[in-house]
Amino acid sequence: MSAVEESSNDSVEVKEDSEFDAEAEDQLGDDHVLDPTRYIFYRDRKEWADLEPVPQDDGPNPVVKIAYSEKFSDVYDYFRALLKNNERSDRAFALTAEAIELNAANYTVWHYRRVLLQALSKDLRDEMRYITAIIEEQPKNYQVTCLSTWRLSSPRHHRRMVVEWLNNPAEELEFIADILSQDAKNYHAWQHRQWVIQEYKLWDNELEFVESLLEEDVRNNSAWNQRHFVISLTTGFSDPTIAEREIQYCLKQIRKAPHNESAWNYLKGMLQDRGLSSQPGLLERVLELKETHCSPYLLAFLFDCYEDALENSSQKENICNLLALEKDAIRKEYWLFLGRSLKSKHGISGNSDDLEPSVPASELFPTEPL
C-alpha cells in the first residue's frame, strides 16, 4: 500500500469518495430528507438512536494509532455496536456496505455481511451485482501495490462464497476476463478463475482464452501458467501428440521473442517429469536455435538437457562458466556452484570456494582478458 504522510514525498493512495464529510456545524436529523446527498453521521440519525455506539478500545497509551476521519470512527463505532449485540437486521446489512467502502480489507466486516446475507435471506443476485461493483472499482480507487493484493483478498473470497451459494458460475468467466483485460496478471483473478473452472468443469474454451492472452502478450507468465493448468488437468502432457504440439508452440514463440523467459520455463516445465532428453530431436532443434536465437535461457536449457541425459560432456562445464562469467553474471554464484557440483560428481576434487572456473578462460574467450 502507499500511505500518505504529511511530507510531500508521498503520493496519496487515491480513494474514491462519493460522499463528503458532513458540515458538522449544521447537522439536523431531517436534513437528509431535504438533501439526500448530505452525509449524516450515524450518531445523528434518528433511526439509530436506540443503539449505543462502541468506541474502539485502543487503551490509554495507544500505538500505531490511526487518525481516523470522523466518518470512519462514526461508522465503525456503530459497526462494533451491531457486532456486540449480534444484530441481524437490514440496517446492519446496509451499514456493512459503508464499513466496506471505508476499508475493503476489513475481513470481520465481510464475514458479518455473509452472516447477514444468510440470516436475512438476502437476494444473492443483488449481492453478485454489489460484489461485482466493488471488485471492478478497486483498480481505479487504489494504487495497486503488492500489499494491496494480499489485503484485498476479502472481496474476492466473498464473491466466491456468493457464487457457491448461488451455485451459478454463469457470469464468472466473463467477469474475470474483464478484470484480466485491465490487469492481465492479477493473481486473485486467476485464483478465482481456476476455482470456477475446476468446480464447475468449465474447461472447454480455456485453452483458446489462454492463447488469446498470449497473442496479446507472449510474456504473460500467468497465461503460460494457465496453459499448463488446463493441459495438465485435461489431456495431460504424456500423450506424444500433445507434447509435440506444445513443444512446437513453445519453439514458435521462442523464435518470435528469444529472450522471453516464460516460454523457456514452460518448455522445461512440461518436460521435466519425463526428462528433457526423453523428447527425441529436441536437443538438436535447440542447438540449431542457438546459432540465431541464443539467450541465457537457451544456454541454461541446453545445460539441463545435458544434465538430464547424464552426459559427462565438457560442454556442460563450458556452458556453466559461460553463464557465470559472461551471459548470466547476475547468477554467477549459482552457476559456479553447479559447475563445482559437476566436477565433484565426476570425481574431480574441487575447493568449494574455488571461484575460478577450471576451464582456462583463454579457451572460453580467446580474445578477451580474464
Next chain:
Amino acid sequence: MDGLPTPLRCLSECHPAEMFTDDGVDTVTSLEQKKVERSIEEVISVYKQIHSLPQPTLLRDQHYQYLKKGLRHLSDAYECLDASRPWLCFWILHSLELLEEPIPSAVASDVCQFLARCQSPTGGFAGGPGQHAHLAPTYAAVNALCIIGTDEAYSVIDREKLLDFLWSVKQPDGSFVMHVGGEVDVRSAYCAASVATLTNILTPKLFEDTTTWILRCQNWEGGLSGVPGLEAHGGYTFCGTAALVILGKEHMLDLKALLRWVVSRQMRFEGGFQGRCNKLVDGCYSFWQAGLLPLLHRALFKEGESELSRQRWMFEQRALQEYILLCCQNPTGGLLDKPGKSRDFYHTCYCLSGLSIAQHFGNMDLHHELILGKEENRLAPTHPVYNICPDKVSQALQHFHRLPVPGDDRQPDIASAYGPADPGNSRNQKDLPWCCDDTLSSGAKKAETCH
C-alpha cells in the same frame, strides 16, 4: 575501510548491456520493464553526478524518525490498514531492531498492552481491537512480542487459546484458512507453524497433512503458488518453504528446481528481485525471494551438498544492496518498492530485512559479512525463517520451552490426562524444531562481538 571502496556494479561499463532485450517485440510486459529500467538508469546517473566516490549510505536517522513516529501515530491514509495493526507493530519494531535502535521500555509496554487488546477471547490475534482473529495478524503479533522479548510481552500470549484458534482454522486436507470463514492459501501454514513453534504449542497432529498440501503448491516453474495450480510467486514461495523448514520437511521439495526458480528472479539490470517471472522488480522481494537462499543453503547442506560456498549465498549480494540503497530509500525516511513509489512501513520492513540477508552470510560456525558502502550501513542479522533477530528467536524458544505444551484433549488418541506426560509430546530436546540448534544465532553473536 581504507582505500577506495569497491566500485559499484551499477556504475560499471558492462551494466547497460544487462538491460532488457525485447527482440523487437513490444508487449505490455516489455514496455513496463523498460520503463522501470529507464527510471533506474536515471537514479544511477543522478547518483553518479552527485557522488564522486560511490559510497551508498543507509539513511539511518531518517528511517529512525519515520519509524519512531509511525509507532505512535499514523495519518488517516492508514485507514486501509485498520485491519492490520499488529502488522504495523511488527514492521516497525523489526525495522527498529535491524537498525539496532532500542525500543524504550514504556513504548514496549504500550505495544504489549495494545496487542493484548488485539487478542481474541477465543484465541489468536485480530487486525485490531474487537475484530476477529486471523492468522496474519497472529503471526505479526507473536513476532512483535518476541522482538520486545520481555516477560510482559511473552505473557500477553494466551497459549491455550492460541492452540484452540489454530485448530479452529485447520482444514481436513492439511491446509489452514486464514480466519474462520476465510480463504486458504499457503501463507496460513507459515503463520501457523511460526507461532506454534515460537510459543511451543506444537503438537504432532496439528500439522498432519500440512506438508502434503504445501508440496502441492510447488509447480512446473519450481517455485510455489498460493494454492495448487497458480503461478509461482515470491511471497507464497517463501511462506511455503519456511513452513516446511519449520516442520523439518523441506527436503521433500524439489530443492534444485526451487533454487533455479528463485535465483532466476534476481533482475540482471536492477539488481533487486521480481515476485514472479516477467514481472517487475520490487524492494519487498529483497526479503521474500533473497530470504529463500539461506533456507535453501541450509537445506542443501543437510542433504549432503558438498560444494556449497562458505562465504556467499547463491544470489548477487552486492547488486541487491545497491538496488536497495540507491533505489529504494525515501530521502526523508522509509523505504519503498521502486523509484517513483511512495514509502510505507511494509516496504521499510522488507527492504531492510533483505538488506540484512544480503549483508550477512552465516552457516554453522561461519559468519561472513559483505557490507556495501559505509560500515554504518550494517544492519543486525535476521533469522531467515521467522524474520526477527536470531537472538530474539532463541530467547523466545528458551522461554516457552520451559512451559508445558497445552493439553491435548482436543485429540482423540492422546493418552489420558491423568497419567504422566505422554512421551509422544515434543518436550524432548531432540524433538525441538531445527531452529533451536540453529547456529545462525550463535553466528550472529560472533559478529556482534567483532564490533
